[in-house]
Amino acid sequence: MRLVIARCTVDYDxxxxxxxxxAVRLLMVKADGCVAIHADGGAYKPLNWMNAPNTLVEASDDGLDTWRVSNPKGETLTITLLEVLSDTAHEMGVDPGLQKDGVEAHLQELLAGDPSFLGEELSLVRREYPTGIGPVDLLCRDADGHTVAIEVKRRGEIDGVEQLTRYLDFLNRDELLAPVRGLFVAQEIRPHARVLAGDRGIGCVEIDYDELRGIESTTPRLF
Amino acid sequence: MRLVIARCTVDYDxxxxxxxxxAVRLLMVKADGCVAIHADGGAYKPLNWMNAPNTLVEASDDGLDTWRVSNPKGETLTITLLEVLSDTAHEMGVDPGLQKDGVEAHLQELLAGDPSFLGEELSLVRREYPTGIGPVDLLCRDADGHTVAIEVKRRGEIDGVEQLTRYLDFLNRDELLAPVRGLFVAQEIRPHARVLAGDRGIGCVEIDYDELRGIESTTPRLF
DNA sequence: TAGTAAATATCGCAG
DNA sequence: CTGCGATGTTTACTA
Known part of the structure:
Protein backbone atom coordinates (compact mmCIF):
# COMPACT_ATOMS: atom_id res chain seq x y z
CA MET A 1 0.00 0.00 0.00
CA ARG A 2 1.26 3.38 -1.00
CA LEU A 3 0.36 6.45 1.01
CA VAL A 4 0.93 9.93 -0.34
CA ILE A 5 0.17 13.15 1.48
CA ALA A 6 -0.06 15.93 -1.05
CA ARG A 7 -1.57 19.26 -1.90
CA CYS A 8 -3.62 18.38 -4.95
CA THR A 9 -6.62 18.93 -7.16
CA VAL A 10 -8.77 16.09 -8.43
CA ASP A 11 -11.11 15.65 -11.38
CA TYR A 12 -13.43 12.69 -11.92
CA ASP A 13 -15.26 12.03 -15.14
CA ALA A 23 -6.12 21.15 -0.65
CA VAL A 24 -3.90 18.75 1.27
CA ARG A 25 -5.25 15.21 1.16
CA LEU A 26 -4.27 11.57 1.58
CA LEU A 27 -3.89 9.51 -1.59
CA MET A 28 -4.17 5.80 -0.89
CA VAL A 29 -3.13 3.26 -3.52
CA LYS A 30 -3.87 -0.35 -2.65
CA ALA A 31 -2.10 -3.41 -3.96
CA ASP A 32 -4.98 -4.25 -6.31
CA GLY A 33 -4.79 -0.80 -7.89
CA CYS A 34 -7.63 0.86 -6.01
CA VAL A 35 -7.09 4.56 -5.52
CA ALA A 36 -8.86 6.56 -2.82
CA ILE A 37 -8.55 10.23 -1.88
CA HIS A 38 -9.29 11.05 1.74
CA ALA A 39 -9.79 14.32 3.55
CA ASP A 40 -9.01 14.65 7.25
CA GLY A 41 -12.64 14.33 8.29
CA GLY A 42 -15.99 12.85 7.44
CA ALA A 43 -16.82 9.20 7.68
CA TYR A 44 -14.82 6.42 6.09
CA LYS A 45 -15.94 7.29 2.59
CA PRO A 46 -13.27 8.96 0.51
CA LEU A 47 -13.88 12.19 -1.37
CA ASN A 48 -13.07 10.46 -4.62
CA TRP A 49 -11.90 7.04 -5.69
CA MET A 50 -11.37 4.53 -8.48
CA ASN A 51 -11.93 0.85 -7.89
CA ALA A 52 -10.07 -2.03 -9.47
CA PRO A 53 -9.59 -2.95 -12.19
CA ASN A 54 -7.87 0.17 -13.42
CA THR A 55 -4.56 1.53 -14.60
CA LEU A 56 -2.57 4.30 -12.96
CA VAL A 57 -0.25 6.37 -15.13
CA GLU A 58 2.06 8.91 -13.54
CA ALA A 59 3.27 11.77 -15.71
CA SER A 60 5.44 14.77 -15.01
CA ASP A 61 4.70 18.00 -16.78
CA ASP A 62 6.53 21.24 -16.03
CA GLY A 63 7.62 19.76 -12.73
CA LEU A 64 3.97 19.08 -11.93
CA ASP A 65 3.11 15.45 -11.30
CA THR A 66 -0.16 14.13 -12.64
CA TRP A 67 -1.79 10.80 -11.89
CA ARG A 68 -4.25 9.57 -14.45
CA VAL A 69 -6.36 6.61 -13.34
CA SER A 70 -8.68 5.03 -15.87
CA ASN A 71 -10.79 1.90 -16.02
CA PRO A 72 -12.24 -0.21 -18.82
CA LYS A 73 -15.64 1.48 -18.42
CA GLY A 74 -14.14 4.75 -19.61
CA GLU A 75 -14.16 6.49 -16.25
CA THR A 76 -11.16 8.64 -15.46
CA LEU A 77 -9.73 10.13 -12.31
CA THR A 78 -7.10 12.82 -12.71
CA ILE A 79 -5.01 13.92 -9.76
CA THR A 80 -2.72 16.91 -10.05
CA LEU A 81 -0.06 16.99 -7.34
CA LEU A 82 1.01 20.53 -6.50
CA GLU A 83 3.16 19.61 -3.51
CA VAL A 84 4.11 16.19 -2.18
CA LEU A 85 4.54 16.21 1.59
CA SER A 86 5.06 12.50 2.08
CA ASP A 87 5.28 9.40 -0.06
CA THR A 88 5.63 5.99 1.58
CA ALA A 89 4.88 2.37 0.75
CA HIS A 90 4.30 -0.65 2.95
CA GLU A 91 4.03 -4.37 2.36
CA MET A 92 0.97 -5.71 4.10
CA GLY A 93 0.18 -9.10 2.62
CA VAL A 94 -3.24 -10.60 2.03
CA ASP A 95 -5.85 -9.93 4.68
CA PRO A 96 -7.61 -12.94 6.22
CA GLY A 97 -10.87 -11.00 6.13
CA LEU A 98 -13.67 -10.12 8.48
CA GLN A 99 -15.60 -12.60 10.55
CA LYS A 100 -19.14 -11.38 11.11
CA ASP A 101 -21.83 -12.58 13.44
CA GLY A 102 -25.36 -11.39 13.95
CA VAL A 103 -26.59 -10.22 10.57
CA GLU A 104 -29.83 -11.01 8.79
CA ALA A 105 -28.65 -14.18 7.07
CA HIS A 106 -27.92 -15.58 10.50
CA LEU A 107 -31.36 -14.81 11.80
CA GLN A 108 -32.96 -16.40 8.78
CA GLU A 109 -30.81 -19.49 9.12
CA LEU A 110 -31.60 -19.93 12.80
CA LEU A 111 -35.32 -19.41 12.24
CA ALA A 112 -35.34 -21.85 9.34
CA GLY A 113 -33.98 -24.43 11.75
CA ASP A 114 -36.69 -23.74 14.29
CA PRO A 115 -39.67 -21.78 12.93
CA SER A 116 -41.71 -22.55 16.04
CA PHE A 117 -39.48 -20.07 17.85
CA LEU A 118 -41.88 -17.49 16.45
CA GLY A 119 -44.50 -18.54 18.98
CA GLU A 120 -46.70 -20.82 16.95
CA GLU A 121 -46.49 -24.25 15.40
CA LEU A 122 -44.82 -23.74 12.03
CA SER A 123 -43.06 -26.15 9.70
CA LEU A 124 -40.65 -24.98 7.03
CA VAL A 125 -41.58 -25.50 3.38
CA ARG A 126 -38.60 -23.69 1.86
CA ARG A 127 -36.09 -20.95 2.48
CA GLU A 128 -35.78 -18.28 -0.20
CA TYR A 129 -39.02 -19.39 -1.86
CA PRO A 130 -39.13 -17.75 -5.30
CA THR A 131 -41.95 -15.45 -6.39
CA GLY A 132 -42.23 -13.51 -9.62
CA ILE A 133 -40.60 -10.50 -8.00
CA GLY A 134 -38.01 -12.07 -5.76
CA PRO A 135 -37.63 -14.76 -3.12
CA VAL A 136 -39.47 -14.62 0.19
CA ASP A 137 -37.22 -15.48 3.14
CA LEU A 138 -39.20 -18.36 4.62
CA LEU A 139 -42.31 -20.18 3.45
CA CYS A 140 -43.97 -22.27 6.16
CA ARG A 141 -47.20 -24.06 6.97
CA ASP A 142 -49.03 -23.54 10.24
CA ALA A 143 -50.88 -26.05 12.40
CA ASP A 144 -53.97 -25.73 10.20
CA GLY A 145 -51.99 -26.44 7.05
CA HIS A 146 -52.23 -22.83 5.86
CA THR A 147 -49.30 -21.19 4.14
CA VAL A 148 -47.34 -18.50 5.97
CA ALA A 149 -44.83 -16.22 4.24
CA ILE A 150 -42.15 -14.82 6.55
CA GLU A 151 -39.89 -11.85 5.91
CA VAL A 152 -36.90 -11.58 8.24
CA LYS A 153 -35.12 -8.29 8.91
CA ARG A 154 -32.54 -7.15 11.38
CA ARG A 155 -34.49 -3.91 11.75
CA GLY A 156 -38.13 -3.89 10.73
CA GLU A 157 -39.04 -0.76 8.79
CA ILE A 158 -41.76 0.24 6.37
CA ASP A 159 -39.85 -0.98 3.33
CA GLY A 160 -39.81 -4.49 4.71
CA VAL A 161 -43.59 -4.48 5.13
CA GLU A 162 -43.97 -3.29 1.54
CA GLN A 163 -41.65 -6.06 0.41
CA LEU A 164 -43.64 -8.73 2.23
CA THR A 165 -46.90 -7.25 0.90
CA ARG A 166 -45.65 -7.66 -2.67
CA TYR A 167 -44.68 -11.27 -2.03
CA LEU A 168 -48.11 -11.98 -0.54
CA ASP A 169 -49.80 -10.44 -3.58
CA PHE A 170 -47.93 -12.79 -5.86
CA LEU A 171 -48.12 -15.87 -3.65
CA ASN A 172 -51.87 -15.52 -3.21
CA ARG A 173 -52.35 -15.88 -6.95
CA ASP A 174 -51.04 -19.42 -6.67
CA GLU A 175 -54.08 -21.61 -6.07
CA LEU A 176 -51.94 -24.31 -4.51
CA LEU A 177 -50.71 -21.92 -1.84
CA ALA A 178 -53.55 -19.44 -1.25
CA PRO A 179 -54.60 -18.20 1.16
CA VAL A 180 -51.17 -17.06 2.32
CA ARG A 181 -50.75 -14.87 5.39
CA GLY A 182 -47.67 -12.89 6.32
CA LEU A 183 -45.37 -12.69 9.32
CA PHE A 184 -42.93 -9.82 9.68
CA VAL A 185 -40.01 -10.78 11.89
CA ALA A 186 -37.19 -8.56 13.17
CA GLN A 187 -35.04 -7.88 16.19
CA GLU A 188 -36.68 -4.48 16.39
CA ILE A 189 -39.85 -3.37 14.62
CA ARG A 190 -40.40 0.36 14.22
CA PRO A 191 -43.79 1.76 15.24
CA HIS A 192 -44.66 2.92 11.71
CA ALA A 193 -43.83 -0.46 10.27
CA ARG A 194 -45.98 -2.13 12.91
CA VAL A 195 -48.92 0.11 12.07
CA LEU A 196 -48.61 -0.56 8.36
CA ALA A 197 -48.31 -4.30 8.92
CA GLY A 198 -51.38 -4.29 11.16
CA ASP A 199 -53.31 -2.37 8.53
CA ARG A 200 -52.53 -5.09 6.02
CA GLY A 201 -53.24 -8.04 8.26
CA ILE A 202 -49.58 -8.95 8.58
CA GLY A 203 -48.41 -10.29 11.92
CA CYS A 204 -45.36 -8.84 13.68
CA VAL A 205 -42.89 -10.74 15.84
CA GLU A 206 -39.88 -9.23 17.54
CA ILE A 207 -37.19 -11.76 18.32
CA ASP A 208 -34.21 -11.68 20.63
CA TYR A 209 -31.07 -12.70 18.82
CA ASP A 210 -29.21 -13.98 21.85
CA GLU A 211 -32.21 -16.00 22.92
CA LEU A 212 -32.63 -17.47 19.45
CA ARG A 213 -28.97 -18.36 19.28
CA GLY A 214 -29.07 -19.77 22.78
CA ILE A 215 -32.05 -22.00 22.08
CA GLU A 216 -30.46 -23.15 18.88
CA SER A 217 -27.23 -24.15 20.56
CA THR A 218 -28.94 -25.93 23.46
CA THR A 219 -31.58 -27.74 21.41
CA PRO A 220 -30.90 -31.48 21.51
CA ARG A 221 -29.96 -32.88 18.11
CA LEU A 222 -30.48 -36.36 16.75
CA PHE A 223 -26.97 -36.78 15.42
CA MET B 1 -4.58 12.74 10.19
CA ARG B 2 -2.68 9.98 11.89
CA LEU B 3 -1.58 6.95 9.90
CA VAL B 4 -0.39 3.80 11.61
CA ILE B 5 0.81 0.66 9.88
CA ALA B 6 0.63 -2.20 12.31
CA ARG B 7 0.20 -5.91 12.77
CA CYS B 8 -3.01 -6.04 14.72
CA THR B 9 -6.24 -7.78 15.62
CA VAL B 10 -9.57 -5.98 15.75
CA ASP B 11 -12.85 -6.62 17.51
CA TYR B 12 -16.05 -4.71 16.90
CA ASP B 13 -19.07 -5.02 19.11
CA ALA B 23 -2.51 -9.17 9.98
CA VAL B 24 -0.74 -6.01 8.89
CA ARG B 25 -3.18 -3.18 8.23
CA LEU B 26 -3.49 0.58 7.95
CA LEU B 27 -5.13 2.39 10.86
CA MET B 28 -6.41 5.81 9.86
CA VAL B 29 -7.43 8.34 12.49
CA LYS B 30 -9.00 11.50 11.14
CA ALA B 31 -9.10 14.90 12.79
CA ASP B 32 -12.74 14.49 13.77
CA GLY B 33 -11.98 11.22 15.57
CA CYS B 34 -13.09 8.79 12.86
CA VAL B 35 -11.12 5.56 12.92
CA ALA B 36 -10.88 3.28 9.89
CA ILE B 37 -8.96 0.04 9.40
CA HIS B 38 -7.87 -0.70 5.85
CA ALA B 39 -6.44 -3.79 4.20
CA ASP B 40 -4.23 -3.55 1.14
CA GLY B 41 -7.05 -4.46 -1.24
CA GLY B 42 -10.74 -4.29 -1.86
CA ALA B 43 -12.63 -1.15 -2.70
CA TYR B 44 -12.59 2.00 -0.66
CA LYS B 45 -14.61 0.52 2.19
CA PRO B 46 -12.54 -0.23 5.27
CA LEU B 47 -12.62 -3.60 7.00
CA ASN B 48 -13.76 -1.97 10.19
CA TRP B 49 -14.42 1.55 11.36
CA MET B 50 -15.94 3.84 13.95
CA ASN B 51 -17.45 7.14 12.97
CA ALA B 52 -17.47 10.37 14.95
CA PRO B 53 -18.41 11.20 17.59
CA ASN B 54 -16.33 8.79 19.59
CA THR B 55 -13.47 8.59 22.05
CA LEU B 56 -10.16 6.83 21.48
CA VAL B 57 -8.28 5.56 24.53
CA GLU B 58 -4.80 4.12 24.12
CA ALA B 59 -3.61 1.72 26.79
CA SER B 60 -0.43 -0.29 27.19
CA ASP B 61 -0.62 -3.71 28.74
CA ASP B 62 2.37 -6.06 28.96
CA GLY B 63 4.05 -3.99 26.29
CA LEU B 64 1.02 -4.56 24.08
CA ASP B 65 -0.76 -1.43 22.93
CA THR B 66 -4.52 -1.46 22.80
CA TRP B 67 -6.80 1.14 21.26
CA ARG B 68 -10.31 1.22 22.59
CA VAL B 69 -12.73 3.31 20.57
CA SER B 70 -16.24 3.79 21.89
CA ASN B 71 -19.20 5.96 21.00
CA PRO B 72 -22.26 7.20 22.89
CA LYS B 73 -24.41 4.45 21.32
CA GLY B 74 -22.44 1.83 23.21
CA GLU B 75 -20.54 0.46 20.23
CA THR B 76 -16.92 -0.43 20.80
CA LEU B 77 -13.96 -1.07 18.56
CA THR B 78 -10.93 -2.69 20.12
CA ILE B 79 -7.63 -2.74 18.28
CA THR B 80 -4.71 -4.74 19.65
CA LEU B 81 -1.40 -3.68 18.16
CA LEU B 82 1.08 -6.53 18.05
CA GLU B 83 3.74 -4.70 16.07
CA VAL B 84 3.83 -1.06 14.99
CA LEU B 85 5.66 -0.63 11.69
CA SER B 86 4.98 3.05 11.16
CA ASP B 87 3.24 5.86 13.00
CA THR B 88 2.95 9.28 11.39
CA ALA B 89 0.71 12.33 11.59
CA HIS B 90 0.00 15.09 9.11
CA GLU B 91 -1.77 18.42 9.28
CA MET B 92 -4.18 18.71 6.38
CA GLY B 93 -6.64 21.48 7.18
CA VAL B 94 -10.30 21.63 6.25
CA ASP B 95 -11.29 20.29 2.86
CA PRO B 96 -13.24 22.59 0.53
CA GLY B 97 -15.42 19.66 -0.52
CA LEU B 98 -16.61 17.99 -3.67
CA GLN B 99 -18.34 19.72 -6.57
CA LYS B 100 -20.71 17.37 -8.41
CA ASP B 101 -22.49 17.62 -11.71
CA GLY B 102 -24.72 15.30 -13.71
CA VAL B 103 -26.96 13.39 -11.34
CA GLU B 104 -30.67 12.60 -11.28
CA ALA B 105 -32.05 16.11 -10.82
CA HIS B 106 -30.52 16.75 -14.22
CA LEU B 107 -32.57 14.01 -15.87
CA GLN B 108 -35.83 15.38 -14.54
CA GLU B 109 -34.94 18.88 -15.63
CA LEU B 110 -34.02 17.82 -19.15
CA LEU B 111 -37.16 15.71 -19.54
CA ALA B 112 -39.34 18.55 -18.28
CA GLY B 113 -37.94 20.62 -21.11
CA ASP B 114 -38.75 17.96 -23.70
CA PRO B 115 -41.23 15.29 -22.52
CA SER B 116 -41.73 14.01 -26.07
CA PHE B 117 -38.23 12.53 -25.77
CA LEU B 118 -40.04 9.66 -24.09
CA GLY B 119 -41.34 8.46 -27.44
CA GLU B 120 -44.85 9.83 -27.50
CA GLU B 121 -46.47 13.19 -27.78
CA LEU B 122 -46.53 14.61 -24.26
CA SER B 123 -46.95 18.13 -22.97
CA LEU B 124 -45.85 19.16 -19.49
CA VAL B 125 -48.49 20.18 -16.99
CA ARG B 126 -46.16 20.65 -14.02
CA ARG B 127 -42.90 19.46 -12.50
CA GLU B 128 -43.05 18.19 -8.91
CA TYR B 129 -46.84 18.02 -9.03
CA PRO B 130 -48.04 17.66 -5.43
CA THR B 131 -50.10 14.68 -4.28
CA GLY B 132 -51.22 13.90 -0.76
CA ILE B 133 -48.15 11.77 -0.18
CA GLY B 134 -45.46 13.73 -1.97
CA PRO B 135 -44.75 15.29 -5.34
CA VAL B 136 -44.69 13.28 -8.56
CA ASP B 137 -41.75 14.22 -10.76
CA LEU B 138 -43.62 15.17 -13.93
CA LEU B 139 -47.32 15.46 -14.72
CA CYS B 140 -48.12 15.53 -18.45
CA ARG B 141 -50.97 15.18 -20.90
CA ASP B 142 -50.79 12.88 -23.88
CA ALA B 143 -52.11 13.37 -27.40
CA ASP B 144 -55.58 12.23 -26.30
CA GLY B 145 -55.67 14.72 -23.47
CA HIS B 146 -55.23 12.02 -20.84
CA THR B 147 -53.11 12.62 -17.78
CA VAL B 148 -49.74 10.86 -17.44
CA ALA B 149 -47.75 10.75 -14.21
CA ILE B 150 -44.02 10.23 -14.69
CA GLU B 151 -41.50 9.08 -12.11
CA VAL B 152 -37.87 9.64 -13.06
CA LYS B 153 -35.04 7.60 -11.56
CA ARG B 154 -31.42 7.13 -12.43
CA ARG B 155 -31.82 3.43 -11.76
CA GLY B 156 -35.26 1.91 -11.95
CA GLU B 157 -35.89 -0.54 -9.12
CA ILE B 158 -38.94 -1.92 -7.40
CA ASP B 159 -39.11 0.87 -4.84
CA GLY B 160 -39.59 3.40 -7.61
CA VAL B 161 -42.53 1.46 -9.01
CA GLU B 162 -44.09 1.37 -5.54
CA GLN B 163 -43.63 5.10 -5.26
CA LEU B 164 -45.29 5.79 -8.61
CA THR B 165 -48.11 3.39 -7.72
CA ARG B 166 -48.85 5.38 -4.58
CA TYR B 167 -48.92 8.61 -6.56
CA LEU B 168 -51.28 7.10 -9.13
CA ASP B 169 -53.60 5.93 -6.35
CA PHE B 170 -53.90 9.47 -5.09
CA LEU B 171 -54.02 11.20 -8.45
CA ASN B 172 -56.78 8.91 -9.68
CA ARG B 173 -59.01 10.07 -6.81
CA ASP B 174 -59.01 13.52 -8.39
CA GLU B 175 -61.94 13.57 -10.83
CA LEU B 176 -60.40 16.40 -12.79
CA LEU B 177 -57.32 14.28 -13.55
CA ALA B 178 -58.57 10.69 -13.66
CA PRO B 179 -57.90 8.44 -15.37
CA VAL B 180 -54.15 8.88 -14.82
CA ARG B 181 -51.68 6.38 -16.19
CA GLY B 182 -48.07 6.00 -15.13
CA LEU B 183 -44.72 6.07 -16.90
CA PHE B 184 -41.62 4.80 -15.15
CA VAL B 185 -38.49 6.39 -16.61
CA ALA B 186 -34.87 5.56 -15.82
CA GLN B 187 -31.46 5.15 -17.41
CA GLU B 188 -31.69 1.49 -16.52
CA ILE B 189 -34.75 -0.48 -15.42
CA ARG B 190 -34.22 -3.73 -13.52
CA PRO B 191 -36.13 -6.82 -14.66
CA HIS B 192 -38.12 -7.23 -11.45
CA ALA B 193 -39.11 -3.58 -11.48
CA ARG B 194 -40.25 -4.02 -15.07
CA VAL B 195 -42.35 -7.04 -14.11
CA LEU B 196 -43.99 -5.19 -11.24
CA ALA B 197 -44.65 -2.13 -13.40
CA GLY B 198 -46.17 -4.30 -16.13
CA ASP B 199 -48.31 -6.01 -13.51
CA ARG B 200 -49.71 -2.64 -12.49
CA GLY B 201 -50.22 -1.27 -15.97
CA ILE B 202 -47.33 1.16 -15.68
CA GLY B 203 -45.26 1.84 -18.79
CA CYS B 204 -41.46 1.62 -18.73
CA VAL B 205 -39.06 3.79 -20.70
CA GLU B 206 -35.28 3.56 -20.60
CA ILE B 207 -33.49 6.72 -21.61
CA ASP B 208 -29.91 7.50 -22.56
CA TYR B 209 -28.52 10.39 -20.56
CA ASP B 210 -25.95 11.44 -23.13
CA GLU B 211 -28.53 11.34 -25.90
CA LEU B 212 -30.98 13.38 -23.84
CA ARG B 213 -28.32 15.90 -22.99
CA GLY B 214 -27.18 16.00 -26.59
CA ILE B 215 -30.66 16.60 -27.94
CA GLU B 216 -31.24 19.24 -25.35
CA SER B 217 -28.09 21.11 -26.22
CA THR B 218 -28.72 20.95 -29.96
CA THR B 219 -32.42 21.74 -29.90
CA PRO B 220 -32.99 25.14 -31.49
CA ARG B 221 -34.25 27.71 -29.04
CA LEU B 222 -36.44 30.73 -29.69
CA PHE B 223 -34.45 33.14 -27.58
C1' DT C 1 -21.94 -13.34 -15.43
C1' DA C 2 -25.99 -11.01 -14.31
C1' DG C 3 -29.38 -9.78 -11.16
C1' DT C 4 -30.98 -8.94 -6.48
C1' DA C 5 -31.00 -7.76 -1.71
C1' DA C 6 -28.28 -6.35 2.54
C1' DA C 7 -25.26 -3.01 4.83
C1' DT C 8 -22.14 -1.30 11.31
C1' DA C 9 -24.12 1.39 4.57
C1' DT C 10 -23.05 7.12 4.17
C1' DC C 11 -24.88 11.58 3.19
C1' DG C 12 -28.01 15.38 2.46
C1' DC C 13 -32.43 17.56 2.94
C1' DA C 14 -36.92 18.53 4.54
C1' DG C 15 -40.56 18.52 8.07
C1' DC D 1 -34.44 14.65 15.72
C1' DT D 2 -36.58 11.53 12.37
C1' DG D 3 -37.63 9.98 8.10
C1' DC D 4 -37.01 9.65 3.21
C1' DG D 5 -34.35 9.41 -0.98
C1' DA D 6 -29.92 9.28 -3.67
C1' DT D 7 -25.37 7.26 -3.98
C1' DG D 8 -19.88 7.13 -9.00
C1' DT D 9 -23.13 3.38 -3.24
C1' DT D 10 -20.06 -1.52 -2.02
C1' DT D 11 -20.56 -6.21 -0.87
C1' DA D 12 -22.35 -10.77 -0.83
C1' DC D 13 -25.05 -14.26 -2.75
C1' DT D 14 -27.62 -16.91 -6.11
C1' DA D 15 -29.43 -18.58 -10.43
Missing part, protein backbone atom coordinates in the same frame (compact mmCIF):
# COMPACT_ATOMS: atom_id res chain seq x y z
CA UNK A 14 -17.46 8.98 -15.41
CA UNK A 15 -20.89 8.29 -14.00
CA UNK A 16 -20.86 11.98 -13.21
CA UNK A 17 -18.29 14.74 -13.30
CA UNK A 18 -16.78 16.01 -10.07
CA UNK A 19 -13.99 18.34 -9.07
CA UNK A 20 -11.95 18.85 -5.92
CA UNK A 21 -10.28 22.25 -5.40
CA UNK A 22 -6.73 22.50 -4.15
CA UNK B 14 -22.12 -2.97 18.35
CA UNK B 15 -24.78 -3.38 15.71
CA UNK B 16 -23.14 -6.74 15.16
CA UNK B 17 -20.02 -8.44 16.40
CA UNK B 18 -17.03 -8.84 14.12
CA UNK B 19 -13.45 -9.98 14.44
CA UNK B 20 -10.31 -9.47 12.38
CA UNK B 21 -7.50 -12.02 12.79
CA UNK B 22 -3.90 -10.93 13.05
Missing amino acids: GRLTAHLPE | GRLTAHLPE
